[in-house]
Amino acid sequence: MNKTNFTALIIDDEPPARAVVRSFLQQHPQISVVGECGNGFEALKSIQENNPDILFLDVQMPKVSGLELLEVLDEVPVVVFSTAYDQYALKAFEMSAVDYLLKPYSQTRFNQAMEKVMAQLKKGQKTNAAELLKNHSAASNSLLQRVVVKTGNKMHVIPVNKIRYIEASEDYVMIYAENSRHLKAQTMRYFEEHLEPSQFVRIHRSYIVNVSFVERLEPYDKDTYVAIMTEGQRLKISRTGYKKLKETLNF
Incomplete structure (x- = not known):
């Protein structure tokens, strides 16, 4: 029997940005929010405790970036990135993350991302973190x-x-x-x-x-x-x- 209800963790250092995701998820009652985290350290603990199906993950965070968090996960949930920057990083994410949301984004754009998320979840697929990181590394000269x-x-x-x-x-x-x-x-x-x-x-x-x-x-x-x-x-x-x-x- 396929799983029909899923859990999500919202990770962003800006409370208003987390509130936007939570608000937009109201149109997706099959998704339950198990927590919100303001930095990567809190996120790692919550991921270990709650084992969420989806991460709504900010790329730029002051203590640990979204990519750095993914580097230390043993198993990676389905990932939707959010970012305020549309430069090299997004090109790297396109082939590896389920989707990315460029801040500020609309409910319509969020719903488009959720269609991709649900399709991947119903297939039982996981984000290929190793490939994601390889693509990011190749794109970044920093x-x-x-x-x-x-x-x-x-x-x-x-x-x-x-x-x-x-x-x-x-x-x-x-x-x-x-x-x-x-x-x-x-x-x-x-x-x-x-x-x-x-x-x-x-x-x-x-x-x-x-x-x-x-x-x-x-x-x-x-x-x-x-x-x-x-x-x-x-x-x-x-x-x-x-x-x-x-x-x-x-x-």
């Missing part, structure tokens, strides 16, 4: 200022200047920061392309280092070196990585 990770049920924001190094870990990366390490479903190539190149260098296929935390270089064998980090870790450097490191450190 450098990372922070990385959002999840430990247990909690979300943490790591400023990139606190990252000491990143290690490849099969289909994931391990991010080593101050007194902590975090596994993240992302590629080394992504970080290589989105971290400040004068600060972060890929020294090996398995390592990207923050040069501020490289204490010294030591010979490993005849033609290779290791980077000695400030906390004592010894990271192998490839020939290509050594060349990049020399250029970055200007020695």
Whole structure:
């Protein structure tokens, strides 16, 4: 028997924007609102507690963006983005999110989005978060200022200047920061392309280092070196990585 009633979570840092969604949903009695959240931290907790079928998700939020929230979800509900900006981000969302709403939007436009939502829900389909994030990454040329990770049920924001190094870990990366390490479903190539190149260098296929935390270089064998980090870790450097490191450190 197909499910006919669904639940939704409204996530937006602006109360009036949340009120608009709740008001427009009155024309859709098959959707029950299980909560409203003003930031990504509240949203993660509510998603874990309520397991909503739909997220009405603001893209730009001050603590954690909508995309950063999606990065740490194990399972992603059907997503409708809302945003005040119609630039590169929307082009990336078109192929991955169910729909996006450009603020301010009308009841008619909202209803059009809901038709897509209901069609997807009735098929039992889920938003492909991995594809969504890949499309967004490809569309964005901006450098990372922070990385959002999840430990247990909690979300943490790591400023990139606190990252000491990143290690490849099969289909994931391990991010080593101050007194902590975090596994993240992302590629080394992504970080290589989105971290400040004068600060972060890929020294090996398995390592990207923050040069501020490289204490010294030591010979490993005849033609290779290791980077000695400030906390004592010894990271192998490839020939290509050594060349990049020399250029970055200007020695």
